[in-house]
Amino acid sequence: MEGNLFARVYALLATVPAGRVVSYGELARGLGMSRGARVVGWAMRTCPEGFPWHRVVNARGEISQRGIGEGEALQRALLEDEGIVFRLDGRIDMQTYGWRFDVRATPETEPS
DNA sequence: GGGCTGACTGACG
DNA sequence: ACGTCAGCCAGCC
Numbered sequence: 001m002e003g004n005l006f007a008r009v010y011a012l013l014a015t016v017p018a019g020r021v022v023s024y025g026e027l028a029r030g031l032g033m034s035r036g037a038r039v040v041g042w043a044m045r046t047c048p049e050g051f052p053w054h055r056v057v058n059a060r061g062e063i064s065q066r067g068i069g070e071g072e073a074l075q076r077a078l079l080e081d082e083g084i085v086f087r088l089d090g091r092i093d094m095q096t097y098g099w100r101f102d103v104r105a106t107p108e109t110e111p112s
Numbered sequence: 113g114g115g116c117t118g119a120c121t122g123a124c125g
Numbered sequence: 126a127c128g129t130c131a132g133c134c135a136g137c138c
Contacts, residue, residue: 005135024120028134035133037120042135044119056119064119071119 005031009043012101016055018082020099021092023059030101054078055099061092 012030016022024037024044033039040056041064047053054075058064063072076086084097 025122028120033134035121036135037133038118039120039134039136041119042117047119053119058119059121066119075119 005039006043006046009040010047010051013047013051013053013056015101016052016099018052018055019084019097021055021057021061021079021084021094021097022099023057023061023094024064025059026098026100027056055082057092059094061094061098062090 008031009027012027013022024040025034027040028034028036031040044053044056045066063075065072079092080086084092086092
């Protein structure tokens, strides 16, 4: 396993199943950095292909804006393709689709 | 080696 | 519920 922090982020991200989303903070927490959400975002900036980068959203359940580009629209399209339903306000219900690394079973709000 | 920036987050008003 | 402020961490001038 690579000791690189970025590699860890990608590896942990790879454990997130389709149809689920995870926040930057949750990823950072999974790596031991409860306040390193920004670093995770930095890692996403150079995310190599083959990783579900689109499953990473902010704690509000909203797609983070990265300035310019249609990456946001693409991300939403990919998530919707996995069965995730966006609210009318353009946000994702984190209580339903949010993924936690600690508890991965008995999700009361299991999405259909 | 110092300081700025950023795909963030939680707290406040 | 919404806009603003400050804190945190690693990478890059």
